[in-house]
Structures are given as structure tokens and as C-alpha cells.
Amino acid sequence: MEHNTNQNSNYLALLNLTDDGTYTVTKIEIIGSNKFVYIEKNLKPTLCPMCQSRMHSKGIYVRKVNHPISQDSMNTYLIVRQRRWVCKECGHTENDSFPFLDKYSHSSNITPYLILNAFKTLTKSTAEIAAQFNISDSAARLIFKRYVDLPRLPLPEYISVDEVYLDISNTEKYAFVIMDFSTGEIIDIVHNRWHSTLENYFLSIPLKERLNVKGVISDAYKTYLTMPEEYFPNAVTILDRLCKALHKRSYVKQIFM
Structure with a gap:
């Protein structure tokens, strides 16, 4: 034409x-x-x-x-x-x-800005966004990391950890989320929940800051249960099912303080 x-x-x-x-x-x-x-x-x-x-x-x-x-x-x-x-x-x-x-x-x-705008739709996976813009999964992730600065917040006394299904790539289906148990604020999001990834992540945080953590609230996933032993010497593991049973977060804090 x-x-x-x-x-x-x-x-x-x-x-x-x-x-x-x-x-x-x-x-x-x-x-x-x-x-x-x-x-x-x-x-x-x-x-x-x-x-x-x-x-x-x-x-x-x-x-x-x-x-x-x-x-x-x-x-x-x-x-x-x-x-x-x-x-x-x-x-x-x-x-x-x-x-x-x-x-x-x-x-x-203009391509990076269109891709970043597409990432605002939380129901879309990285693979879907990559296909939409005719680029690879890894290229879409690199663009996101290049333009979006999401600094980690300081670790509070009680952190809640869990995974969320994001389908980042064929090998990374679940991202690891760290939240402030008291406020519900997201502390940080790690691109997968593999033990090697979490080990590198937490050991990069100064020990002085990790010593302030008193409790890690999680489900019974083995990698989460061993976090106090591996990364937070002053913390204990708290199963989230216990937190739900007690209903009041303040009561959980009183038990372990």
C-alpha cells in the first residue's frame, strides 16, 4: 500500500x-x-x-x-x-x-511507556504484556526494572510473608511479598520465592535491621518457617492460621513480646 x-x-x-x-x-x-x-x-x-x-x-x-x-x-x-x-x-x-x-x-x-502503562493492569501477566508488544518476557521485565524505582521499606517488628501468583515468566509463577503485619503496608516484592533468591535478598539487608524483627507470620511452607532461624535471630515463627484464630493482631503481639 x-x-x-x-x-x-x-x-x-x-x-x-x-x-x-x-x-x-x-x-x-x-x-x-x-x-x-x-x-x-x-x-x-x-x-x-x-x-x-x-x-x-x-x-x-x-x-x-x-x-x-x-x-x-x-x-x-x-x-x-x-x-x-x-x-x-x-x-x-x-x-x-x-x-x-x-x-x-x-x-x-514510546514502547517502554506503553509497556509500563500495561503493567498497571494487575490481571495481566508479564508474558501477556510481552506478547502484546511483540517483545520477549525478559525484555518486558528489564523495562519495568529500568523505569520503576520501588525501594524497600524498613523492616518492622512483625512481618507477614506470602506468595502471589503473577506469572512473571515460565519459571517464575509466584512472587514473594513482605508486608508490615500491623499496618498491612507492603514492604517489598521479590520476583520469586526460591530459597536461593530469598537467601541473597535477606542477607543483603544489614544484620542490625534484621535483629529488630520479632516475628515472621506465614503459612506452613517450609522455606517460610525457617526464616527466623536463617535471617532473623531475634524472631519467632507465627503460623498465620493462629493469627486468624485469634482475630486480634494486637493479642498476637502481646503473646510474643
Whole structure:
């Protein structure tokens, strides 16, 4: 499908580019469930930013960039034609720049923000979000970790631990949640509940802080039951079924203080 003037303007707007003749959408192709949008920077005299001499084109290379902006049933890719430039006076080299694209990136700049917005839907797994944006599970997790800073809160005297089904990946179905037993506030979330992961996590917390913990409330999962022995020398294990039977959290605290 060839482009027209309106399509050129529409796609430039989607990429946050001004329709001033700097960039052109040269072609739009639809092959099966994939849409390919060809874009390039129009040729014009280019001066070296180092010595202001005129630069010379050393040819064009093509980049295929994932751009899930439409969020319909089709996968959208940008086929970006970039010229290489060299200054024969000082030897400086550079490539055509595109505001929507970082160096070496395989996805447009807007992709991480769309992915982070998708993570707000708690019923969606990481695998589902990755499939929605045509990226791998590991890439989706890396984007989340890169942009979302969730610092751990200080450990209270009584912590409640449990798992929650998040289906992060094929091997990590359950995340490990630490809560303040008294307030219900989430202290931190660990990406799995494996013993090796929890060992590295808790031993990275200064011993002085871990000594303040007096009780670990959990179910009868073996890894949870041994936490006081392994990480909290001053704490005891409290089965959460006991807490439910007593109803009042303050009474549980009185027993073990």
C-alpha cells in the first residue's frame, strides 16, 4: 500500500515529528498481520558539528524497529533508512538522527511507556504484556526494572510473608511479598520465592535491621518457617492460621513480646 500526503502527516504526527520536510514516510506495506512503515530523513547539505565542513554521505543502512503504537491486531514496524556521514576534513562520523529512536535500540522510544502503562493492569501477566508488544518476557521485565524505582521499606517488628501468583515468566509463577503485619503496608516484592533468591535478598539487608524483627507470620511452607532461624535471630515463627484464630493482631503481639 503506497502512502499519500495525509498518511505521511499522520505517521509523522504519531512519531512526534513535525511535517516540515525533514522526514518522509516513503511507503507503507501490509504483509499478513505485519505493517511496515518506511521512513527516512530527506537529503540535504549536512555540516560537521566539529569543524563546520561539509560532510559526505557514506551510504545507507536500514533498521527494523518495533513500534507498537497502534495496539490493534497488527504488529507495526518502522523500516528506518539512515545515512552514514563522514567529514573528510577532521574525520568525524555520524548517522542520521531520529527523535523516536535511540542508538542500537530495536524498539521506538514510546514502547517502554506503553509497556509500563500495561503493567498497571494487575490481571495481566508479564508474558501477556510481552506478547502484546511483540517483545520477549525478559525484555518486558528489564523495562519495568529500568523505569520503576520501588525501594524497600524498613523492616518492622512483625512481618507477614506470602506468595502471589503473577506469572512473571515460565519459571517464575509466584512472587514473594513482605508486608508490615500491623499496618498491612507492603514492604517489598521479590520476583520469586526460591530459597536461593530469598537467601541473597535477606542477607543483603544489614544484620542490625534484621535483629529488630520479632516475628515472621506465614503459612506452613517450609522455606517460610525457617526464616527466623536463617535471617532473623531475634524472631519467632507465627503460623498465620493462629493469627486468624485469634482475630486480634494486637493479642498476637502481646503473646510474643
